[in-house]
Amino acid sequence: MxxxxxxxxxxxxxxxxxxxxxxxxxxxxxxxxxxxxxxxxxxxxxxxxxxxxxxxxxxxxxxxxxxxxxxxxxxxxxxxxxxxxxxxxxxxxxxxxxxxxxxxxTAKSKVSVNKVLGVRAAVGADNVVTEPATSIKFALLLTVPDSSNTLTFLGAGVREKQIAFLKVKVYAVGVYAQPDVAASLASWKGKSAADLVKDEALFQELAQAPVEKALQIKLARDVDGATFWGALDEALVPRLTASGAGADGDAALAEFGNVFKNRSLQKGYVITLTWVQPSTLRIAVAESEAANLKTEASIESKALLSALYDVFLGTSAVSPSAKAAVAEGISKLP
Structure with missing residues (x-):
């Protein structure tokens, strides 16, 4: 008793x-x-x-x-x-x-997962890849707003928020680039994904490659816009400071934040952040997959773009699973 x-x-x-x-x-x-x-x-x-x-x-x-x-x-x-x-x-x-x-x-879903393009995911007949942690789908080919270029899917992963001993899935992020990116990454051709994911020079070259690139964020839950921006701002500020971006960097960051601060971001929202060469960040937000993406802001700042891609693909990437998936995707480039 x-x-x-x-x-x-x-x-x-x-x-x-x-x-x-x-x-x-x-x-x-x-x-x-x-x-x-x-x-x-x-x-x-x-x-x-x-x-x-x-x-x-x-x-x-x-x-x-x-x-x-x-x-x-x-x-x-x-x-x-x-x-x-x-x-x-x-x-x-x-x-x-x-x-x-x-x-x-859970057991059945793990059995059905396959390795495709750097993501342990199931590829459907409609040419989409499913990010396994969130079951969010990403198209293998992407055309972003105000562009005629078709971008190729490299990999996707989950962004989790650690709260005490819980990990809350906030969104999935997919990484895209023009097929021409393979030429910029030719020095790494033939290397395994396990070697690539540890090579920071590879991800720096990917970020600086003279091709159009995009980060596509798809929300896995409802999040207040100010909260979403607060987390991203916290990651961007030290990187901009380290780069010596100064007042121009602060102005670009403020303009970026204005897109999210006064809105509610709901589960299913799609945010596309496109790096248009040489130094333009285009931000598009849609309420769902079915809605048309429209450019809401266009910001000129090479420093902001470099910081943004370092947040997702740098040494302290906020989504290690996305970085690993991109490494595997690059290992399979022709």
């Missing part, structure tokens, strides 16, 4: 900790109670609590079995009943929440 009370207290403590994490997540990602993302996070926390309870109850049973070895048979029976009843209750609750179904779906 002592162990049952102890682990009941432990479960309550874990619940309090998870509620604190939830409150922190609400503040950092700008969720509201009407957001689908808010409900998704609640469900994830509930599942985490259920797992903690199941583990603590399993430990309770094991400890009870050991401690009653030298005690009366009646005590052993009571302790086992107490632990077994609680464990059975958790297993029933788990099935009601769909735990087994989730595990089944």
């Amino acid at each position: 002592h162990y049952c009370h102890y682990y009941l207290g432990l479960s309550i403590w874990v619940l309090i900790e998870l509620l604190c994490v939830l409150f922190s997540a609400d503040l950092e990602l700008g969720f509201s109670v009407n957001d689908r993302s808010y409900l998704d996070l609640h469900f994830s926390l509930a599942m985490a609590l259920l797992s903690c309870r199941a583990v603590s109850q399993s430990i309770s049973i094991s400890l009870s079995s050991v401690s009653v070895a030298a005690s009366k048979p009646a005590s052993r029976t009571n302790a086992t009943k107490c632990g077994s009843a609680r464990l059975q209750s958790s297993l029933v609750a788990g099935s009601q929440l769909g735990t087994s179904s989730i595990l089944s779906v």
Whole structure:
């Protein structure tokens, strides 16, 4: 009975900790109670609590079995009943929440994943690639607004936000470039993806290659525009400072931020950031895949573009999975 009370207290403590994490997540990602993302996070926390309870109850049973070895048979029976009843209750609750179904779906999805163009993803008949962590799709070929060039998909990955011990998927990002980029990267031809991903000179050459390039961001959850921009601004500022961009860099950054600060970015939004040679950043935002991309801002700043591509492909890339996928995509270029 002592162990049952102890682990009941432990479960309550874990619940309090998870509620604190939830409150922190609400503040950092700008969720509201009407957001689908808010409900998704609640469900994830509930599942985490259920797992903690199941583990603590399993430990309770094991400890009870050991401690009653030298005690009366009646005590052993009571302790086992107490632990077994609680464990059975958790297993029933788990099935009601769909735990087994989730595990089944996860296992099936992992089996169906294939390696294509640097992304562990399934390629559909409609020439799209699915980023596995978010199930967000990217076209193999992309035509950006106000351009006649067709860009080729190099790779995609997920951007996650670490909140306490949780990782929240915020968006998927795909990297595109004109096919001519292969000429600029000829020195790396024949190297494996494992070698390429560690070669910072490769990614610097990719960023500076004299071809049109694009970063396409697709939101995996609802995010307040100011929050989205705050995270990007935090990553860009030190890079611009290090480059000595000065007042011109500050002005370009402010213009970039104005696109996002006063708007709500919802799940499914598509943001395309195109590097038009030699030094123009075109920003296009659409509410969905079906909506037409339109250029909302055009900014002249080589320093800002270099900083932006370093955020996603540099030494401290915000999406390591995207960087690794691009390395594999480059390894497969003709």
